[in-house]
Every structure is written in structure tokens, then in C-alpha cells.
Amino acid sequence: MEVASILIYICLFLSSLLSYFFFIKKKTRISKPKAKLPPGSMGWPYVGETLQLYSQDPNVFFTTKQLRYGEIFKTHILGCPCVMLCSPEAARFVLVTHAHLFKPTYPKSKERLIGPSALFFHQGEYHNHLRKLVQGSLSPDTIRKLIPDIESMAISALESWADGHVINTFHEMKKLSFQVGILSIFGLLDSNYREKLNENYHIMDKGYNSFPSNIPGTPYQKALLARKRLDQILGEIICERKEKRLLEKDLLGRFLNFKDENGQILTEDQIADNIIGVLFAAQDTTASALTWILKYLHDDQKLLEAVKAEQMAICEANNGGKKSLRWTQTRNMPLTYRVILESLRMASIISFAFRESIIDVEYKGYLIPKGWKVMPVFRNIHHNPENFPDPHIFDPSRFEVSPKPNTFIPFGNGVHACPGNELAKLEMLILIHHLVTIFRWEVLGTVDGIHYGPFPIPQQGLPARFWQESTSLNQDCSP
Ligand code: HEM
Known part of the structure; x- marks a missing residue:
């Protein structure tokens, strides 16, 4: 009897323990x-x-x-x-x-x-395919061949500014980065097509940040019409490429030669959207970075002299600038490179x-x-002092040591990180090389502050005046 009641007690105890745990958990x-x-x-x-x-x-x-x-x-x-x-x-x-x-x-x-259809609106398989094509056309192996052409674009831009008139630096940098974008997509494109693309892209760009209205004559409607004309022009370029069966390795060539595992090719609309997408991703970003670099260098004459010394040494090694820059030289400009990184950090x-x-x-x-x-x-x-001490101070030397992981991401991170980052940096290095070895510039007005439209740029696009520095024997870096 006693054993039975002990068993009953144990059972009751266990069941109440279970229900307690069940209750607590619930x-x-x-x-x-x-x-x-x-x-x-x-x-x-x-x-x-x-x-x-x-x-x-x-x-x-x-x-x-x-x-x-x-x-x-x-x-x-x-x-x-x-x-x-x-x-x-x-x-x-x-x-x-x-x-x-x-x-x-x-x-x-x-x-x-x-x-x-532009790749950056997408995720998954379509995005992966397109991204591989874009990455291939912007890889170091491909863009190193573009150096002489980027150099001549940079030099002719600088020469066109250097007649003493005041320029809007950001607007001029936009023209340059557009040309480099066109070069990376089409290679050397017929000047007639280049001008038509430029003219219509400019109208589209003007409407991009305007109020999206259906009223004819508004900047947004004009932009939509220009976008349609861009489709036609791109259609003509594609048609010509196909007729001539040109197997170029530039981005357009890669788009045209693409077939997925099911034999599916890209439509003309998909190609056009991705060309406009790449131009869009390339233009204002690079132009804004270049504009900030000019401002930061202008504001720190000692740093400018040090960058100039680094670039003059390269210029002299290239027979006073008569030889084109080599890829290895662009990979060995440590101070100039740090100026670019610090500008990307500061300007974000x-x-x-x-x-x-x-x-x-x-x-x-x-x-x-x-x-x-x-x-x-x-x-x-x-701009967090834990990642970058005194973050408001422009100090390229902070990049003498690598930043902590994930703290420096001007080109993003992950599946959508910028595939154009090497081209953007190459363009900046080339422009700085020719700028500091041959030219001087002064910034006009009191232009501290940021205009946000939507990319951050110095106030009024950094109005500036450029001139060619008088050349001495040691400074003969003219083209
Ligand atoms: C200083 C110049 C540049 C900066 C700061 C920059 C920055 C960025 C960033 C932060 C992203 C990622 C955006 C996101 O995650 O939503 C991005 C994406 C992209 N960038 Fe750049 N970019 C620059 C120049 C360029 C150039 C020169 C090209 C092409 C020639 C380019 C092509 C692209 C493309 C196609 C994407 C979308 C990638 C994808 O969605 O997979 N960018 N860029």
C-alpha cells in the first residue's frame, strides 16, 4: 500500500513538473x-x-x-x-x-x-548572367588596353579647359566620364553615333531628377522621348555590328555573343537597357569623385606638391610624357592612389x-x-571616428594601413558591388597624372559645402579656372 502511494506521489510529482515546464515554455x-x-x-x-x-x-x-x-x-x-x-x-x-x-x-x-531590364534592378539568374558580362568587360585585363584612349580623352578635356575661362568642374567631368563609359561599352565608336548618344543621353539625364509628370514639354516627358531615341540609335549600332559580324570583346560584343545554358540570347531591349544602365552607373559617380579630388588637392597645396612629385617621376620615366602611361605605372602611384581612396571616403x-x-x-x-x-x-x-579617427580631416596617410574589414565600402559590397571600380580608379589616376604634371587650377568663390543632387558635389559644381603651366626642361610632360 505504502509503495503504491509513493508511486502515485512520484507520478503526480512528475506530471506536475512536466505541466509546469510545458506551461512555462508555452x-x-x-x-x-x-x-x-x-x-x-x-x-x-x-x-x-x-x-x-x-x-x-x-x-x-x-x-x-x-x-x-x-x-x-x-x-x-x-x-x-x-x-x-x-x-x-x-x-x-x-x-x-x-x-x-x-x-x-x-x-x-x-x-x-x-x-x-538594367541589371541593377534584378536579383537571381538574370542578374548573375548580366553581371558576369559587365564584370568581364571591366576587368583589369580588359581595361588596361584602354589606357592610351583614356589618356587622349583626359588630355583633350584638360586642354579645352585651359584657355582661362571659368568652368563648372562637375559638368566637365561628366563629359569626360561619359566618353570613357562609351569607350568601355563600344570601343572606338563612330563620332556620329557618339554625338547622337551624347545629345540624347544629356536630355534624359536632365529629366532624371525632375518630377515624373505626364504633361508634354516637361523635363520628364522630354527625357522619356530622348530615351526612345536612344533605343533607336542603339538599335542602329547593334544592327551594324551584327552585319559586320564584329566579334569585339567590349561590352556590346559580350552582350551580343551571350547565350545562356538553354540557348537563350539577350533581346535588343535588354541590351539597350543595360547599356544605358552602365552609362548611368558610370557617369555622375566618377565625375563627382573627380570633382572632389580636385577640390581636396586644391585645398592642400603641400599634398598637391607631393602628388605632383610622384607623377613627375613617372612623366620623366616616360620620356617627358612622350610615351603613354603603362598599366604597371598606374598600379604604382601610392600617394595618388591614397588621395583617391581618401576622397572616396570623405565624399562618400x-x-x-x-x-x-x-x-x-x-x-x-x-x-x-x-x-x-x-x-x-x-x-x-x-565618417565614424571608431573606423576612421578624425573623420572630417582629409588625410590620405590613413590608407597606409588597410581599413578594418567592411568599414570602407565606397563601391558597395556583395552581389551588387560595383563592377566598374577598377575603371573608375584608372580614369582618376590618368586624369590626375596629366592634370598635375601639365596644368594648374584655381577654385573660384567661397565654395565650402555640399550640393546634393542627388550625388554630393561641391557647391556650384566647383567653378574653377585652369591653365597650362609654363614648361621647363624637366617639366616637359606635354602630350
Ligand atoms: C567613383 C566611381 C563609382 C562609384 C563610387 C560607384 C559606386 C557603386 C556602388 C556603391 C554600387 C553598388 C550599389 C548598390 O549596392 O546598390 C555600384 C554598382 C554598380 N556600378 Fe558603380 N561606381 C562607380 C563607377 C562605376 C563605373 C565607372 C561603372 C561602369 C563603367 C560602374 C558600374 C556599376 C554597375 C553596372 C553597378 C550595378 C552592379 C550590380 O547591380 O550588380 N560604376 N557602383
């Missing part, structure tokens, strides 16, 4: 706090904080937010709720390790102008990447709701 599941939205302000209804972002110095906008709310905060930009993430780990989470949860996203009006041309979360995602206890825009803010990562 309770924990029920009461587990749901991830909360990050802190931050959503601003005014509909406009949110768009005006603040686009009217303020972006450094001030982002830094104030981060100081107030920390490394993750919510806001409302361009009609969309957004989560901004400002740490290297968070940028890696969104762009690399969990990239499949965040799709690239652009306003429809912009997608319409560039063309919906692409302030943030733009993605959309495809499901509810939890990151560090915060909820990023499905459909919200997600923006890893490169600018804050580049």
Missing part, C-alpha cells in the same frame, strides 16, 4: 516580446523627412540621426518607410550574408527611364544603398517589416 512563447521597430522619426505625413535629407548637408542629416537614435533608426523618405543601418556589420548583413532577403529597389519613374559619393525587405526580418532585436526600404548608410560608416 508562456515564454506567448509572452516572447515581438521585435520592435527601430527608434526614429517618420517626419511629416507622406513627405516624411525627404526635404530634410535633400536640403541638408548629408553629413549633418545622417550624423544627427545616428547620434540621436543609434546605429539603426527608422525614417520616411520619398514616400516610403525606411530603416537606415549605419554599422559595418549591418551593411554586411543586408548586402552580403542576407542579401537574398533584400531586393534592389528604385522609384518606378527612374526605372522607366533607365530601362526595366553613394551615401547609401537602397533595398527593400521581401519578408519581415529581425536584426539585433529590431523588426524590419516586409516592404520597408532598407538603407545601409556608407557615409556614416566612413
Whole structure:
């Protein structure tokens, strides 16, 4: 009897223990706090904080937010709720390790102008194929052959500025980076096509940041018409290439020769959208970086002299500039290269990447709701004193040692990282070489401050005057 009652007691004890654990577990599941939205302000209804972002110095906008709310905060930009993430780990989470949860996203009006098949609007197989083609055409092995042509473009641009008139540096740099973009896509293109592409691309570009309106005569409508004409011109170029059966290794050649594993080729629309997409990705970014480099060098004459000394040595080795730059020389310009890196850090041309979360995602206890825009803010990562001490000071020597992992990402990271970064750097090195060895320039007006349109550029595009330096025997680096 006693044994039976002990057994009953043990059973009762065990069952109550089990139900206790079950209850606790259930309770924990029920009461587990749901991830909360990050802190931050959503601003005014509909406009949110768009005006603040686009009217303020972006450094001030982002830094104030981060100081107030920390490394993750919510806001409302361009009609969309957004989560901004400002740490290297968070940028890696969104762009690399969990990239499949965040799709690239652009306003429809912009997608319409560039063309919906451009690679950076896509994820998955289509994006992979296109990306490989673009990467191949912009690889070091391919672009090294472009050096003599980029040099002659840079020299003729510099000569055209050096007659004493005031130029808008950013506008002129845009012309140069457009030409280099055309070169990388088509090789040496017939001047008639080049001019037509230039003229229509310029109209499209003017409408790109305008209000998307359906009213005829507005910049956006003009841009759409110009975009249609670009399709026609590209169609003619493609047709001519096919007739001549030219098997070029440039980007257009790669697009035309592409076949996927099922034998599927690219349509003319897909090719046209990707050509416009690459031109778009290449032009303002490189022009903005070049404009900042000129400003930073102008503001630090001692640094300019040191860069000049580095470049003069190369110039002299090239028979006073009579021989073309060699690839190995462009890979051995340590100070000039550090000036480029520091300019990319300081200016942070692409302030943030733009993605959309495809499901509810939890990151560090915060909820990023499905459909919200997600923006890893490169600018804050580049301006955080923990990553770069005294971040507001222009100091190329900080790049004598490599930055901490994931803290320097001017060209992005992961599956959408910039495939044009080597070409952009090559173009900058070549322009600086010819600029500092042959020319001088002065910046006009008090031009401190950033204009954000949408790429950050110095106020008024950096008005400047250029002239050719009087050549002495040792300085004969003229073309
Ligand atoms: C200083 C100059 C440049 C900077 C700072 C820059 C920066 C970037 C960044 C940050 C991205 C990634 C955007 C994202 O993740 O959403 C990107 C993508 C891209 N860039 Fe660049 N870029 C520059 C020049 C160029 C040039 C010269 C080309 C081509 C000739 C180019 C072609 C592209 C393309 C095609 C993509 C999209 C890649 C993809 O989605 O897979 N970029 N760029």
C-alpha cells in the first residue's frame, strides 16, 4: 500500500513538473516580446523627412540621426518607410550574408527611364548572367588596353579647359566620364553615333531628377522621348555590328555573343537597357569623385606638391610624357592612389544603398517589416571616428594601413558591388597624372559645402579656372 502511494506521489510529482515546464515554455512563447521597430522619426505625413535629407548637408542629416537614435533608426523618405543601418556589420548583413532577403529597389519613374531590364534592378539568374558580362568587360585585363584612349580623352578635356575661362568642374567631368563609359561599352565608336548618344543621353539625364509628370514639354516627358531615341540609335549600332559580324570583346560584343545554358540570347531591349544602365552607373559617380579630388588637392597645396612629385617621376620615366602611361605605372602611384581612396571616403559619393525587405526580418532585436526600404548608410560608416579617427580631416596617410574589414565600402559590397571600380580608379589616376604634371587650377568663390543632387558635389559644381603651366626642361610632360 505504502509503495503504491509513493508511486502515485512520484507520478503526480512528475506530471506536475512536466505541466509546469510545458506551461512555462508555452508562456515564454506567448509572452516572447515581438521585435520592435527601430527608434526614429517618420517626419511629416507622406513627405516624411525627404526635404530634410535633400536640403541638408548629408553629413549633418545622417550624423544627427545616428547620434540621436543609434546605429539603426527608422525614417520616411520619398514616400516610403525606411530603416537606415549605419554599422559595418549591418551593411554586411543586408548586402552580403542576407542579401537574398533584400531586393534592389528604385522609384518606378527612374526605372522607366533607365530601362526595366538594367541589371541593377534584378536579383537571381538574370542578374548573375548580366553581371558576369559587365564584370568581364571591366576587368583589369580588359581595361588596361584602354589606357592610351583614356589618356587622349583626359588630355583633350584638360586642354579645352585651359584657355582661362571659368568652368563648372562637375559638368566637365561628366563629359569626360561619359566618353570613357562609351569607350568601355563600344570601343572606338563612330563620332556620329557618339554625338547622337551624347545629345540624347544629356536630355534624359536632365529629366532624371525632375518630377515624373505626364504633361508634354516637361523635363520628364522630354527625357522619356530622348530615351526612345536612344533605343533607336542603339538599335542602329547593334544592327551594324551584327552585319559586320564584329566579334569585339567590349561590352556590346559580350552582350551580343551571350547565350545562356538553354540557348537563350539577350533581346535588343535588354541590351539597350543595360547599356544605358552602365552609362548611368558610370557617369555622375566618377565625375563627382573627380570633382572632389580636385577640390581636396586644391585645398592642400603641400599634398598637391607631393602628388605632383610622384607623377613627375613617372612623366620623366616616360620620356617627358612622350610615351603613354603603362598599366604597371598606374598600379604604382601610392600617394595618388591614397588621395583617391581618401576622397572616396570623405565624399562618400553613394551615401547609401537602397533595398527593400521581401519578408519581415529581425536584426539585433529590431523588426524590419516586409516592404520597408532598407538603407545601409556608407557615409556614416566612413565618417565614424571608431573606423576612421578624425573623420572630417582629409588625410590620405590613413590608407597606409588597410581599413578594418567592411568599414570602407565606397563601391558597395556583395552581389551588387560595383563592377566598374577598377575603371573608375584608372580614369582618376590618368586624369590626375596629366592634370598635375601639365596644368594648374584655381577654385573660384567661397565654395565650402555640399550640393546634393542627388550625388554630393561641391557647391556650384566647383567653378574653377585652369591653365597650362609654363614648361621647363624637366617639366616637359606635354602630350
Ligand atoms: C567613383 C566611381 C563609382 C562609384 C563610387 C560607384 C559606386 C557603386 C556602388 C556603391 C554600387 C553598388 C550599389 C548598390 O549596392 O546598390 C555600384 C554598382 C554598380 N556600378 Fe558603380 N561606381 C562607380 C563607377 C562605376 C563605373 C565607372 C561603372 C561602369 C563603367 C560602374 C558600374 C556599376 C554597375 C553596372 C553597378 C550595378 C552592379 C550590380 O547591380 O550588380 N560604376 N557602383
